[in-house]
Amino acid sequence: MTKAVLSVYQNLSYRWSQSLLLIGIGTFWPVWQWYFDRLTDPSDEPLGIVAVLTLLLLGAYKYQQANGNNVANLNFLSASNLRITLAIVAVLLCTYCAVIPVAPPIVSALLALAVCAVLLHRTLPVSLTPGDFALLALSLPVVASLNYYLGYPLRILACQMAAVMLNIGGLAVNVQGTEILSNNSIVGIDPPCSGIKMLWVALYLSATCASLRGLRSPQTLKLLAISLPAAIVANALRVSSLFYVESGIVPVSGVWHTLVHSGVGVAIFALSAAALVKVAYMLPLESKSSQSQTDKNIGIDSKANKLTTIASGCVVALFVFAAALPLAVNHVSDKISDTSFAGWPTQFEGQDLEPIKLSELTERFAKEFPGKIAVFTTGKSRIVYRWVTRPTLQLHPSANCYKASGYEIKWLPQYIDGNDKKWTAFQASKGAEKLLVRERIFDQAGHNWTDVSSWYWASVLKQSNSPWWAISKAERIE
């Protein structure tokens, strides 16, 4: 193969990839709209932006390094055969088209990002590594989903492991669900202690290290897999360390209390971060396929060129179809039949409830909600009822709503009412306004949950039957 012929092929391949990338960016317009809304959603921390910025920084760093070392910096020259790229893009596009009417937006967004990443891999001047793909995935708003699906199991794990650590340390403790019982106190592992944030940062750290080192897929997957137990063990260690403080064994008071809490959390995370980075730098680098191998793959003749052109045409047609699909397909309605709805209660804790008209925003949310929402007042407090017949991510914690409205959240210990029902509780502050909010989910059989993740698992494991009610009470304390 002469250099001239290879150059013609590479230019053609590069231009095709560039054109397809531009078409792809246009095709996924609904995804970008949703992605931007979620990245800037104040109810969640903007961690997705951190992942995107890291990706850009790493790209700039690698580009500089490649130039400095006089390494061939045109990645597309050594990229795989264009036909393989087209096949991958076609499969991803078909999956996107198949799932868009039924799957949650995060799945469509993941597929759209994967398509763009595959095309970027061929067009960018630096290679995209599996670590970069992982960072792209982490740029999606995954924390809410992680909290919903993994929050409760992680709390159980943290609780059990912390109890083992405390027992090894000579402290006789028992575990009841997500609570640790000691001599004279019960210490609860509440939803904000689940370790999800630590898990996200550990995954982010592993992805960044994998990208920096240019680890290949097996090593990157190994590193990401190690992040999960590393985060769980670190959180269990944090819980067991803080147990001594919370149970009064190690008395800490005043300003030191907050400092010790943060300090212990950060110090333990630093240990696990150092261990993860050490593992990342111990993993062997596999040699990349040589240029000659790639050259061998690029077998071009007139027949192959024709095939590539046809394949490219098919992919463009798929892109057009995928772009038009969101306009043509109505999303499967989440609305459910309300035949089993028995009506709203008229009293709350002995006080008469007076309905309040839903705000415009809540009204919009209620339209998409797979159940019913109503807001009441007792004169002193605001009561929000939500009624659902199936587990749904849309039954989010009310703390998210307060965060989105600009409130600062301070988690409080669980609250137990006069009927021995547990509530999750937090203080929401904005300026001079301070609200005490408590919330619980319950079913008609009397089961009670203080967070959405434990409720989700109870419903999945058939420990509770629909319908379910979520109630949150907010009262002004200042």
Add this chain to the structure above:
Amino acid sequence: QADLQSFFKSWKANPQTDTPQFKHTVNSDALASAYMTDASLAQVAAYRELLSDMEQGSSDEANLLAGRYHLVSPASSAIVTNVPVVEEKTVGTAIEPEADTWLMLIVAFGVISFYVYQQKRNPRSSPA
């Protein structure tokens, strides 16, 4: 046990002199509407109730009592009388939420920067 229960049922001390601690008014159980100013006495009664519950196999009730009155189950230890003052109507305490995400991110950046720096200084040997 019955004597203690009836004692607490009949004992309605002057609420104005009561301290806020353990001022639970639970309507459904045997200790209903008793204003308990003495934490130790309240614990004695609750512990007897807990034993009774455990004998009847009602471990949920026993655990609720243990939680409310800071008791442990008979399997582990005896009653601990020196209990800390707890806020009214809260269940024990909770482990503080995780460290701030931004703090953890700063730590992550720090650790990575250290390793990258080490690599640059000594490229042939891994800092690990």
